[in-house]
Amino acid sequence: MISGTTDPAAGTVISADRSPLSDAALVTAARGGDMRAFERLYRLHVGRVLGLCLRMTRRRDIAEDCVQQTFVRAWRNLGAFEGRSAFGTWLHRIAVNEVLTYARNHGTRVEANDADEPVEEISEGTGELDVAEVVDVERALATLPEGARHVVVLQAVYGYSHEEVADMLGIAVGTCKAQLHRGRRLLRERMGMKELES
Amino acid sequence: MNEKSRDPLDLALDALPRDVQPDRDLWAGIRTQIEVSPSASFPAASRAAARPWMRLAAGFLLVVASSFTTYLLVQQSAQEQVQQARQSAATQLQQAPSLPAMPVSFGGHEELGKGYLQAREALDAEFKRQVEMLPPVTRAKLERNLADLRRAASEISATLAEHPSNPLLQELLLSTYQSELALLGSVGEVTASTLNQPSRETRL
Numbered sequence: 001m002i003s004g005t006t007d008p009a010a011g012t013v014i015s016a017d018r019s020p021l022s023d024a025a026l027v028t029a030a031r032g033g034d035m036r037a038f039e040r041l042y043r044l045h046v047g048r049v050l051g052l053c054l055r056m057t058r059r060r061d062i063a064e065d066c067v068q069q070t071f072v073r074a075w076r077n078l079g080a081f082e083g084r085s086a087f088g089t090w091l092h093r094i095a096v097n098e099v100l101t102y103a104r105n106h107g108t109r110v111e112a113n114d115a116d117e118p119v120e121e122i123s124e125g126t127g128e129l130d131v132a133e134v135v136d137v138e139r140a141l142a143t144l145p146e147g148a149r150h151v152v153v154l155q156a157v158y159g160y161s162h163e164e165v166a167d168m169l170g171i172a173v174g175t176c177k178a179q180l181h182r183g184r185r186l187l188r189e190r191m192g193m194k195e196l197e198s
Numbered sequence: 199m200n201e202k203s204r205d206p207l208d209l210a211l212d213a214l215p216r217d218v219q220p221d222r223d224l225w226a227g228i229r230t231q232i233e234v235s236p237s238a239s240f241p242a243a244s245r246a247a248a249r250p251w252m253r254l255a256a257g258f259l260l261v262v263a264s265s266f267t268t269y270l271l272v273q274q275s276a277q278e279q280v281q282q283a284r285q286s287a288a289t290q291l292q293q294a295p296s297l298p299a300m301p302v303s304f305g306g307h308e309e310l311g312k313g314y315l316q317a318r319e320a321l322d323a324e325f326k327r328q329v330e331m332l333p334p335v336t337r338a339k340l341e342r343n344l345a346d347l348r349r350a351a352s353e354i355s356a357t358l359a360e361h362p363s364n365p366l367l368q369e370l371l372l373s374t375y376q377s378e379l380a381l382l383g384s385v386g387e388v389t390a391s392t393l394n395q396p397s398r399e400t401r402l
Contacts, residue, residue, distance in 0.1 A: 021353060028346045029374050033377070039225060105280070116224055134213050137210045
């Protein structure tokens, strides 16, 4: 688990999850070369970036490597970040790119017949479902074919639009919609859910 | 739409946690890599000022700003010592009021020295004069970077006013001022390189 801060003196004022400074101010300070500001950004965003990478790769060791490379690349390219999107969205784009690059270089493509592989159990979850139900959802998600899983994770879990997902994954919007439809159908089957009547 | 009428699959996906904390702290590995990486500085701010007087002025202001921070930290330390003394020895209580109050912010003009402000205004005036000579795209980029820095300094300063004893905020504010001064001081080189290459857009 992450600690609140590496600077104990600052810890009482700036915690890891509730910084009084906006991302924009921290990014500006980090662009000036201030590594402490960048560390603060890391602590604010690492959870969400890891969640994304873990669901895309299904393996914690690979996901953590991708997270590290995401922040290293973000540091090197901070000068190019113009604030047109939220900093978190920009980070996610880098993270998705890291995951895809890793898969290309290491041939980690995972298909549906790998369903017997042990699935990384992520955490307890939130909302209406109990822990066991959330674990079931994670497991069903992890058994999806890679293309469908990536789209479902980005669109249905992290809330990106079809256009954003298509852009991140380098696919056509139509392909993105088709993969989402396929992914949702497979999820229903594997979780024993009926198709909702429209 | 209420919860009952929602698609159970959407409810299930909504229940997934978006954040997953790492089992180990990944920051140490990231820091090791970025320490050997090129600094993520403002492009224009990484260049040295072409005009010697601007370089000297920027350097002078950095020294002044650094000294001011040191002063604040020393004052803060002194205050803490006085606080401890208050608790341990009643006789030292009387010395505490003689210490000047810790400024809540050194982002506000009233907290900075007159000489510093005059020198900074001169740099700012020169910056404005020089950017007039630059192509619109280059000028817009420099002005946006400067606006970003000043917005950040303003926000950090306001936060520092609420948390005056936070050394991280003090250091962040100082580094933001340093970036601002470096950017103001570097405009001369950008102008010179642009004027020397009139057919090419300066890359920042």
